Amino acid sequence: MSSPIINKSSSNSVNSTSKIHSHHELNHGYDMSTHQYLEVHGTSTHITDSPLNISIPNTTGSTPSTPSPTLECNQINNSSNSSVSTNSSNSNSSNNMHNSQHINISTNPGSGNIFEDIQINKLSVSGAKGPLHNSLIKMNRGNIFIIYTGGTLGMKRDPISGALRPEPHYLEEQLSALPEMKSLDMPVYTLTEFNPPIDSSDMEHEDWVKIAKLIEQNYYDYDGFVVLHGTDTMAYTASALSFMLENLGKPVVFTGSQIPFAELINDARRNLLTAIIFAGKVDLPEVCIFFNNQLLRGCRSRKVDSWSLDAFDSPNCPPLATLGMEINVNYDIVLNQPKGRFRVHEEINKNIAVVHLVPGFSDDTFENILSGKIEGLILQSYGSGNAPAKKSKFLQSIQKAVQRGVIVVVTSQCLRGSVNLKQYATGKSLLDAGAISGFDMTIETAATKLGWLLGRGLTKEQVKILMETDLRGELTKKVNKKLII
Ligand SMILES: NC(=O)C[C@H](N)C(=O)O
Structure with missing residues (x-):
């Protein structure tokens, strides 16, 4: 097992190399006074009709700043076989203060890491706000809460009818088995699942409230949230959540897929892993949708294609980030950190x-x-x-x-x-x-x-x-x- 290594370089500083010892010691973009990190790697839980009755064992021993729900966790230990190298550069020009920071993620050969396969190895920040956002890409491992609501991503084909339907617990098993999730550089996660997981055509306002409540109850314990959701109504839920979550200071990244994880060739794996990285490692105080190559503002997104893997767009708003040979976050348009206290508004008029x-x-x-x-x-x-x-x-x-x-x-x-x-x-x-x-x-x-x-x-x-x-x-x-x- 190799130790993860950070290589930092910038135009005005010498290259330096340091080891990551734990995710606690490194820079973070949020108010540390309200944060707690759980020492749980790759945990999962199931929720019933009453998803709010969950509790998380607080292994840090510190007192949560908001009441923490209870959750029964099946703890899974991640093993590491990857390294992270960070390449940071700052360059100021007279008319545009530009900052970029790159994170390269690589693995041992043959590890099966998807980032190696598709050569997605850089994360960069750009935009006039650049220098102010030097800490926006977090060097710590990150700790995220995943809410699996259903959708194609975790579906399986009915052997008789051939129709796709959500398969309880399947996604949880697949995620914990992914080699990438064993990397010490990937965010640790806690996964909670709708019981039963649903096709997003069945989403109701009550389900939006469930998601909002789960985020509220876990807000101060995690760096970010991933919501796994069917694509058909994802833009509605992401829009609704954008409004319901007031003064949101952390990323809430929706994703899903057009092809289920269970299929040999699929878009589920990459969408899921990239959403996890955005939620755990990037300072994005917004509800967003990550799909295919783009991170889009949730309340600007639309499902524009029922067949292509490039299924989402935000026609009147540029992407918040794009994924190519590197991940480029455009902080010129990412919302600023809110000044007020985070809260959830649940009431939605149905008429x-x-x-x-x-x-x-x-x-x-x-x-x-x-x-x-x-x-x-x-x-x-x-x-x-x-x-x-x-x-x-x-x-x-x-x-x-x-x-x-x-x-x-x-x-x-x-x-x-x-x-x-x-x-x-x-x-x-x-x-x-x-x-x-x-x-x-x-x-x-x-x-x-x-x-x-x-x-x-x-x-x-x-x-x-x-x-x-x-x-x-x-x-x-x-x-x-x-x-x-
Ligand atoms: N690709 C998908 O996820 C479509 C599915 N019918 C859903 O919205 O749940």
């Missing part, structure tokens, strides 16, 4: 409808949708926020709904660009009817944000202002920063 306009739609059908118990409507309109202006009955329905207190938000059917309700008369008619703009929010974000805001007991006016305000990096146009909740 939201999404209507995708098509030419020639029936006014009566539209009227029927609006006459229900609806409290929020997301209108997927044409282009930059246009809808038929000649259809007076349609506009009257919107007007009446707005008067009844329904919040009507106009988004675009286009993948890119933003809504501008003042650009065309056909958009202006929606504005005049009382609708508000969703700017460049995705449909996933507009719907979950509206449900979340309506669940917060705010006035309709506040909800309208906040829908048009950037709260988590979800929209480009920043207006009305006045109202802080």
Whole structure:
């Protein structure tokens, strides 16, 4: 077994080599006073319907800063056969302070380490905030909490029907057997599993709350969180969690796969391992989705391909990080560390409808949708926020709904660009009817944000202002920063 070695070099410092003795002694980007590290390597647990009744044996002996749930752990010892070398360089230019730091991960030959196979061996930070973020890539091993909700990643094929279905405990077994997870350079993890794991098409608001609660209960014990989730509704859950987790100061990285871990060729293994590295080793105070080659902001992401392994995109927001020969984190766009205390908001209003306009739609059908118990409507309109202006009955329905207190938000059917309700008369008619703009929010974000805001007991006016305000990096146009909740 070889000892992990860090090689550090920078343009203004000499190369140095040091051994990692433990993950406690090295630099960390967060408030150490609130942190605890568990001396558990590769642990796993199962949760039942009541996932909040879990407890984690606190082997450090220190008192948690928040009540720590109880968890029965099956401890698995990792063995190490890899090394990490860190190559750090700082270069300042007059107009752009640039900093980059690289981590090379390599293993003994024949170890089966995926990073060796695909030559993903560098992690670098770039952006104007570079020098300030010198400590953003953590040198310590990292300690993460993995929530496995289900999805293709851990599915197996039904031998009779051939259909894929989630297989309880399968992922946990596979993960603990991975050679990479035995490396002393990989984050230690605790895994908890939905019981039963579900296809993400079955995700409900209650499941979002389960995930949020698990993060809340373990928040101060871990460096980051990985949420393993089906791809079909991952963008909705990631968007919802972006809002539910207020003042999030740690990475919450969603991932999944298009092909199950159980298949010979799959995208599960790489997505999983890379998400674990992001969650444990990089300072990302955001809910993100890692998929294929990109780390995307959760509340900007969409599933854009039902077949390709490159299934996710964030069309109106550049990736937070990209994976190629090196991992490049763009700290110019990563959110800043929050100033307030972390907390979870659970209430989400379910009375939201999404209507995708098509030419020639029936006014009566539209009227029927609006006459229900609806409290929020997301209108997927044409282009930059246009809808038929000649259809007076349609506009009257919107007007009446707005008067009844329904919040009507106009988004675009286009993948890119933003809504501008003042650009065309056909958009202006929606504005005049009382609708508000969703700017460049995705449909996933507009719907979950509206449900979340309506669940917060705010006035309709506040909800309208906040829908048009950037709260988590979800929209480009920043207006009305006045109202802080
Ligand atoms: N690739 C996937 O994960 C799709 C699956 N139906 C799910 O969303 O759970």
